Amino acid sequence: MSSKRIAGPEIERLIQLLAKVPGLGPRSARRAALHLIKKKEQLLIPLSGAMAEAVEKVKVCSTCGNIDTADPCTVCTDPRRDGSTIIVVEDVADLWALERSAALSARYHVLGGTLSPLDGIGPDDLTIDQLVARVAEGGVTEVVLAVNATVDGQTTAHYITDRLAGFETRVTRLAHGVPVGGELDYLDEGTIAAALKSRTAF
DSSP states (O other), X not given: OOOOOOSOHHHHHHHHHHTTSTTOOHHHHHHHHHHHHHTIIIIIHHHHHHHHHHHHHOXXXXXXXXXXXXXXXXXXXXXXXXXXXXXXXXXXXXXXXXXXXXXXXXXXXXXXXOOBGGGTBOGGGTTHHHHHHHHHTSOOOEEEEOOOSSHHHHHHHHHHHXXXXXXXXXXXXXXXXXXXXXXXXXXXXXXXXXXXXXXXEO
């Protein structure tokens, strides 16, 4: 027995799109859609404008893979950052999590995921070659592998370590505070800061 439609197709489409956002299931999407519609002037209209502007202006940084409205991004063009250290992360969410900790003012490199043979994700599907090229340009004395403490994360870390073995660059990884199986985006700022300060050779 099919469920009855309780709203017009426009509202149903809004609910279906919201349900695709991580952390929102069908029920939460319905609540969010209803709240947005009730607060049309204060929320829905400004949100639609912000999203349209994001579609037009947001781009991926060609240097590090961060998301910004400029290319190179704000992080890459900040002269106060230590250009000799590159922090390697899986995703932009991890970059933002590390930035919230404000523990290390360095540059970043977003891999775009991790190596996962079972899912068909190999080195060519990530930005590992671009990372090696950045190190090869010179001036990088340390690469911090800030990948998640998962099997795929550690496999990726070992692969990158092997790829960087021929360079005079120290490869380190996050240490204390990051639980095995944990993900950076779910850690608090204090834990991330402690992990960065206690990084060790990989």
